[in-house]
Amino acid sequence: MTQISACINKKNITIIVFSLKLSISSFTSTTIPIHRHFSLQSFQETCPNNDQHPKPMLKSTSRHQQEQTMVSLVKSSTHKPHLLQIQAHLTRSSLLQNPKFSLLFLSSLCSSRDLRYARLFFSQIKNPSSSHYNTLIRAYSSSNSPKEAFFLYREMRQKGLKPDPISFSFVIKSCVKFRSVFCGLQVHGRIIREGFLSDCLLLTTLMEFYSSFASREDACKVFDEMSQKDTVAWNVLISCYLRNGRTRDVLMLFDKMKNEGVCEPDDVTCLLVTQACANLGALEFGEKAHRYIKERGYGTARNLSNSLISMYSRCGCLDKAYDVFKGIGEKNVISWSAMISGLAMNGFGRDAILAFEEMRRTGVIPDEQTFTGLLSACSHCGLVDEGMEFLNQMSKEFGIMPNIHHYGCVVDLLGRAGFLEQAYRVIISMKVKPDATIWRTLLGACRIHGHFTLGERVIEHLIELKAQEAGDYVLLLNIYSSTGNWEKVSELRKFLKEKGIQTTPGCSSIELKGIVHEFIVDDVSHPQKHEIYNKLDEINKQLKIAGYVAETTSELHDLDVEEKANALSYHSEKLALAFGVLVTQPGTTLRVTKNLRICIDCHNFAKFLSGVYNRQLIIRDRTRFHHFRDGHCSCNDYW
């Protein structure tokens, strides 16, 4: 073994000698001595160039043996110069005219990763068979020029050659890769005409095709028409629902799989389900999935554990996330990054930094996403100096160039801390093109600090990107109203009304005993509305005694609400919290999920509520968690 590897760096010819020895030795019994000085030359001498005349028995056996040697030689070669030499030899012995041999050689060329040469060789084959086409199609489908696979497919069909189901599946995969629905649809039509609709694997590929183009309905249709569904088909269906935002249905499908018992959920299913729970913040269901994972014996699978860390973190359940993390035998960069991000999004920035240092001590190398977690930890806790230091460190020490997410965290960090112009300069001077999200982050910071001239500039950038959304105008509206710019407020309102721009209503939900209760601004739809509003009045009185002052200049989530003070007292998160206080035992932790950012006033309200009513409150909004306890927030009041 060492002998062979020692020769790899020498001339190619040496490598051939060794490969030959290797392949011959695997074909001959150990009692037959192997030539000591066997080389390409001596090999060529023993290979007859002319096989027009019938050979005596003995000769043909040796020829057969030589061909066998060539087969194993070609099979074991992926090194291009090496293959070129073999090709020269094969051409001389006219072995390449044999379709089987040319196919074998073509596949070796394909695995040598030089597809251009493989293609050149292919074009020299006189009558390429469908097998030849299939081999090349397969190679192109996983290359960085997947479109070639489709061209080859078309070419072979024009020649009247028929692709088999496996080749169809490669062609579909290529269409996914070069993002052409049109080509994929054509191929699907062909698959129907060829009658390959009972092939479960091929249909699964088709589902994946539709799923990747967000045509959930088409993917479902393919699934429904499958005569035999296996677990992978279910998984593709589930991943399709997950990708297209139908997260609730993922949970339903998981239950369905379990109940039907035909296709038991496997580790991949569990992975998808934990992701769905993370997206929904569905802690109870997540715990159920976790139990199932343990039951099925997947408890030690690291990818599942990593996903569970993220799930528990995103449900605001950091202790459980940490339990899973502790249980991982060998933590990799993904485990660490998941834990760091989990700490970050729950407001434990200092701990996230400590975790990072611990990770470094154990010798795990951080990557891009580790730094995303780390920088978001800094931005959520207002650690400006630390954050800027990490931004420096990542490229200098680890050679990781900051991407848009890293810059996004830095803009958030600087912006929240009030360094608005500096944040603006970061966006302008960064090497990547600013996207709508990063502008929106800055807009959020302008809202916090009531900086309307910069806010207007940011809106211009968003308009330039054709990415301006109703929510952006609402932010600007709030900037105007918080700075008392009432003229601009009515001007903007008029503009929005004229353009018919609809805003997303703020919506908060609270899960109690497995039932999700949803509230919107000034909600009157809940059956217990009277009790809820009474409770809210009572809470307001109590909090006022403790020193809470409603911030009347703040947040208008709904454009149609004209009376600010009124709307403020009935923001959806307040309703959800009041409902929680109303129906749970004192001391119970309340978990509220909000679709937009929590406003300053509600944040303040929650802080007082946690102290006065002695409740732990966990509010998850669009960007992060806010843990309230004893009148404080985990993010150190930092906005």
Place this chain on the structure above:
DNA sequence: ATAGGGTTAG
């Protein structure tokens, strides 16, 4: 002696 398919962690 002939290539070879589908889902999947932060």
